[in-house]
Amino acid sequence: MARKLSTLDPQRLDNQICFAVYSAAHAFNRVYKPLLDRLGLTYPQYLVMLVLWERDDVPVKEIGEKLFLDSGTLTPLLKRLEAAHLVKRTRSREDERQVMIALTAQGHALKEKARSVPQSILAASDCSVSELVAMKDEIIALRDRLNAVIGE
Amino acid sequence: MARKLSTLDPQRLDNQICFAVYSAAHAFNRVYKPLLDRLGLTYPQYLVMLVLWERDDVPVKEIGEKLFLDSGTLTPLLKRLEAAHLVKRTRSREDERQVMIALTAQGHALKEKARSVPQSILAASDCSVSELVAMKDEIIALRDRLNAVIGE
DNA sequence: GGCAATTAGATTGTGTGCAATATAAATCGG
DNA sequence: CCGATTTATATTGCACACAATCTAATTGCC
The missing domain is CATH 1.10.287 (Helix Hairpins)
Known part of the structure; x- marks a missing residue:
C-alpha cells in the first residue's frame, strides 16, 4: 500500500522521465568518453563532426539548428576544433554575417577513425x-x- | 535507395539513440527552466531537492549515488543551496569524513511550491x-x- | 597498536550549455 | 535610398559535469 502510493507519487525521483533521460545522457557520455578520447574529441565536438561528415562547409547556424545549440556554445567549441586543425572557420563572402565551417583534410580523415x-x-x-x-x-x-x- | 542507405548508416546523426537522448535532455531542461526559475532552482539543484524531500539528512555520497554525480559537481552545488538557505551542511559526528545534508524549514516548505x-x-x-x-x-x-x- | 589501503569530500582545470548583451551585416518599409 | 528591424555570430557570466589531485578520517591487516 505504501509502495503503491510511492510508485504513483509524481514528485518521486524514480517516477520522473526527465531524470531517466538526464541520467541516461550522462551514462552515454561516460561510455563515449574513452572512445572519443582516442579521437581527441569531446561528445559535443563529436556531434559537430558528425554534422560535417554528412555535409561539409555549412554555416554555424545550420550546425546549431541540427544540434539544438546556440552560438554561445558553438563559437568556443568550433574555435577549439579549429585549434585542433579539424575545421576551418571562414566568413562567408555572400553574407558577411555568416561563418562557414569546413573540414580540413585531417577532419575528413577522422571519419574513418571514428567508424x-x-x-x-x-x-x-x-x-x-x-x-x-x-x-x-x-x-x-x-x-x-x-x-x-x-x-x- | 539512397534514402535506404542513409537510414541505415550508423554514423548519421539521426540514427544515433545517444543524440536522441542528449537532445531530449536539453529539451526537458528548457521546459523546466521557467518553472524552476520561480523556485530559484536549477535543474540539478531541483534533483537534489527531490532526493532530500524523499529522505532528509543524508550524506553527500548518497545524493551522489542516486543522481550519478560526484563531489566535484555536488560540493559547489550544495554550497549554493546552502547559500540560498535551503539546506544545511554539517560534518557527521560519527564519521568525520561525511558531510550530512539536511533541509532547512525553507527547504521543506519549497516542496509545496514545487508540487x-x-x-x-x-x-x-x-x-x-x-x-x-x-x-x-x-x-x-x-x-x-x-x-x-x-x-x- | 600501527601502518597501508580505502573512503568521503574538497579543489582545480577544462569544456560545455545557456541567458543576456553586443556588434556588424543584411533586409524591410516607407 | 535611408532608418528601423532582423539576423548571424561573438562575448560575458554563471552553473553544471567530470577527470585528476589533495586532504583528512576510517578501516584492514598483521
Missing part, C-alpha cells in the same frame, strides 16, 4: 538494433513535442 | 502517463546496462 564508435556503443547498449531504433524514434518524438511547447 | 512542476512537465510532454511510464522504464533499463559496462 567503429557506433558499434561500440551498440555493444554497450546490450540491446537489439530494432529495440534501439524504436526507442530512439519515441524519444525524438517526445523531444520534438517538448521543443514545440518551448516555441509557445 | 505543480511534474504536471506541467506532463502537459508539455503531450503524451499519456502510461506511455511516459513505459518509456521511462525502457530508458532506465538502458541507462543501467550502460552503467554496468562502465564498471567493466
